[in-house]
Amino acid sequence: MQRTVRLSLWLAVPLALFIPAISALAQSAGGAGAPPAGGPPGGNPLALTFKTPDPAHGKEISQSCQGCHGPGLVSKDEAVPGLAGQHSSYTRLQLAAFRAKLRPSEVMWKQAANLSDQDIADIAAYAGGLQPGPAWAVAGADTALRTKGEALFHMGDGPRNIIACAICHGADGRGDDRLGVASITNLAPRYGGEVLAEFKNTPEFGVPHPNAMRIMLRPMTDEDMKAVEVYISSMGK
Structure with missing residues (x-):
């Protein structure tokens, strides 16, 4: 899930999306039936609908993430962020932005393309429950x-x-x-x-x-x- 182009979400998303994105930042769990991957047609692609997140399912479907983000989502690459210990709200927002192709990275677009809202919530819950990686050495x-x-x-x-x-x-x-x-x-x-x-x-x-x-x-x-x-x-x- 490594980013191939490094550009902040806040620089990548059109300004028109920011107001609803900020107001819906918590992306609270909703009723049954999450929208299909890509978000609801014509809706805010950064707003997610999901049931109580399942970290066990998140662990299962995030195995492919470890190729770039490291074993246990602890990065070993200075240019790649670790996901372990990252807050769920932040991870959900990033994955939703990649899925909607609002944050640039062809690798991440492919990784996120088939994720449902529930998948995103589950991955975020799993990553958020891990301990952050160790300190990097200082020369x-x-x-x-x-x-x-x-x-x-x-x-x-x-x-x-x-x-x-x-x-x-x-x-x-x-x-x-x-x-x-x-x-x-x-x-x-x-x-x-x-x-x-x-x-x-x-x-x-x-x-x-x-x-x-x-x-x-x-x-x-x-x-x-x-x-x-x-x-x-x-x-x-």
């Missing part, structure tokens, strides 16, 4: 960068108007499932760096999540972002 040359990244993550930099990442993602980097804020603890470093760069270059528009990231990253230098990348990839150390 000796990056030790000072990690220290700088830790300070920026937890305290920000008031004189430079840099907001602490922990305000939204929490001191442990685990985010908030209720608000759709992603867990970034021990995020694959190269992937994390690419996502930060994408968010910094996100155009101005009135949608909370991308605007919050864009505003937070605007005053950061490339070195600042590299420091945060090194820190969040190694938070468990």
Whole structure:
């Protein structure tokens, strides 16, 4: 399920979809009869209808994901995110976007094409119940960068108007499932760096999540972002 093109969902989805997507972010479990793969015709493709998620079924149907995302959904590739421990709300949103071809990746389009709403909910529940992967090793040359990244993550930099990442993602980097804020603890470093760069270059528009990231990253230098990348990839150390 590796992404072949690295572009944030918030950059990829047309603006017209954002308001209903944010309002339906929780994608609450609904009645019987999930819509067919691809979502209801003419409806919001990011809104899902599903019964109580079944992690056991999610484990079964996510076996093919491990080829890219690693055994037990713990990534071994610096450019590929691990799914273990990611919040269900966030994983559901990403899989729905891939299924609808709103987030670019031909590999993921094929992987998600035949997933029903219930399948997506089950995979997300399974992944969310796993422990995040271990911390990534920090090279000796990056030790000072990690220290700088830790300070920026937890305290920000008031004189430079840099907001602490922990305000939204929490001191442990685990985010908030209720608000759709992603867990970034021990995020694959190269992937994390690419996502930060994408968010910094996100155009101005009135949608909370991308605007919050864009505003937070605007005053950061490339070195600042590299420091945060090194820190969040190694938070468990």
